[in-house]
Amino acid sequence: MLKWIVSALLMVLAFALSAQAADIKMDCNAIYSASNFHSQGAQLFANKVAEYTSGSVQISVHPGGSLGFKGPELLKTVKDGTIPMSDILMGGVAGSDQVFGISSMPLLADNYAQARKLYDTARPYYDKACRKWNQKLLYAAPWPPSGLFTQTPLKTAADFEGLKTRTYDKNGAELLRAAGASPMSLPWGELYSALQTGLVDSVLTSAVSGKDGKFWETLKYFTKINYAFPLNMVVINNDYWDALTPKQQKEVLKAAAEVEAYQWEESSKSNDESLKILAEKGITISEPSKEIIDMLSSDAVLMLENTMKKSKKDFKAAINAYKK
Incomplete structure (x- = not known):
């Protein structure tokens, strides 16, 4: 009887330790201010991840580059695990891999439908480039034109x-x-x-x-x-990604897919709203x-x-x- 009780307690302890080990907290570097729709998208992603993983994966978003990383160094910073996650302007790191400059090739896409086609076509190559830099591309969304x-x-x-x-x-x-x-x-x-x-x-x-x-x-x-329509991408260091359980990874990817779809729509809305505000503030807006x-x-x-x-x-x- 005592042997059974000890065995049961050990099993409970093992499950508890396993659950504890599965919990993870990560910082996410966000380049732009908290009011920018890319930073807001990163926060929405963090909220969804917390919800879908029942709080076992917690992501703290730091907008405005407050962690001290803002530019071409971001790929290396995530690669080395200095920060676990970041949003990155793809064109800003095109010097590290040429494919990251695809979305900012001039006049290659002149509307959102074409920009989406370009992204979907290039996504496998973005994924490959990210793997070279020891990170995983979670989602990407465009800036307005x-x-x-x-x-x-x-x-x-x-x-x-x-x-x-x-x-x-x-x-x-x-x-x-x-x-x-x-x-x-x-x-x-x-x-x-x-x-x-x-x-x-x-x-x-x-x-x-x-x-x-x-x-x-x-x-x-x-x-x-x-x-x-240059892209911003949100990436995670592969070592942190591999530390997640398969179930957690599935829920993170679910959140990423939802936020990606939302952010593409939000980009267009933000463009319309911003043009209206600029005009109200006295900026003369014209077609070329x-x-x-x-x-x-x-x-x-x-x-x-x-x-x-x-x-x-x-x-x-x-x-x-x-x-x-």
């Missing part, structure tokens, strides 16, 4: 000459340089002061970022060139002239052709599959 915020109106191709434009990745810099502008890279946190001091006089970004950055205080115009469209389209085609000539096989395969 990038346009140009300027101090003077863009009416002709000549108006691009001399623009000191802050771009968010190499692709945008290359296109604007071909158009005659002088692109430069700046951390988001330094942009407002750069606009105030005249270090830059224009910004390639979305209406959402223009709203978040209060660009009406320094800029006057927004031209909707629909440059790209045919001359500008023709110039940018021509430059974009040439840029893609040149990129394909020197690109690696995964990048080529994704682009070719998308264009079928």
